[in-house]
Amino acid sequence: MKKILPLFSYLFHPIFIPLFGTIFYLFFIPNYFEFNQKYLLLIQILIITIFIPISFYYLLRTLGKVDSMMVSELSQRKIPLIIQAVLIVTLIQKSITIDRVPELFFFFFGGLISTLLTLIFLFGKIKASIHMIGISSLTAFVVGLSLHNQVNFIYYIAFLILMNGVIASSRLAMKAHTNIELGIGFLVGLIPQVALGFFWL
Template sequence: MPVFGVLFYFFLNENYFIPAQKYLLLIQVSIILILIPIAIFYLLRTLGKADSVMLSDVSQRKIPLAAQAILIGLLIMQSIRVDIVPELFFFFSGGFISTVIAFILALANTKASLHQMGISTLTFFVIGLSLHNHKNAIAIIAVLFLINGLIATSRLYMNAHSGKELGMGFLAGMLPQIALWYFWL
């Protein structure tokens, strides 16, 4: 979702970045929020702390969520700062808050759908971008809501989550994004 957020930012935002800057930003986000978490997962799997990518056991979610929060924090402190790319700063800040919420829920032995959290975060960021830039992105937003429904349906069909867990994931992704709209819309 982080890479999709950056891509939507470049697509829906009037920005003055040269192509090399866009590629650099995409590479930074990909390395920090995709490749490093994959390496951490394989380390945890080797150590016996994770049995599958789905992390179905709540106790297995704590370390990956803490690592993800740290990585997002590093990204927004070092690369995606409010003075350079404010919209992305608030997108990733909302993602950081969502990750912390999921971590706190995991500490309380409560599982929220991370898939649902990710897609709802992206959906409400795109809504914010559309409002911020006064661009009609209704088709993209409609497709994102459809994807929200498809993800929820697939998670229920696979018996990976209950409706309550999907609702918590959706709210954990949505509420931080909406709360941060106040600062950049």
């Protein structure tokens, strides 16, 4: 089991969470988007939240600023988190706007708040699990979509709740975090999504 658990840290790497949330919003609930609009939006998300961060990762690795995709060291996290915050701001200003896609806007805005909180914790030498931030925020978003659209997502929600536990176990098995760091990450991801849910639910 210990050999399988680390796989979930890669499958649910935080870099994929914006894409997962967008896919769920576009293809699992009723919306007004046409087929080509959905894929255009997906391409924008892919470029800004996956391709550009990966490009920066290889640049930072070449410069010796990071040593792995998990960015486990506190000192290595500041630049990637700042880059992530800038990219999210770009998205919610230019593409995922509040008047066009309010649900996604607040999902990404919640992600921005979580990113900034993680940065603040870094300056206090507190390490929050970014994996837990990602999966807990996605879980809260899917629950919100279910309530907002009156759609039964009980199986998806149950799966995501299970994944919260599995990913936490994965991070412990990889000795990447303590229980406290996992708990902080869970709350940092969950609370902004729940708080912002009052604006669109």
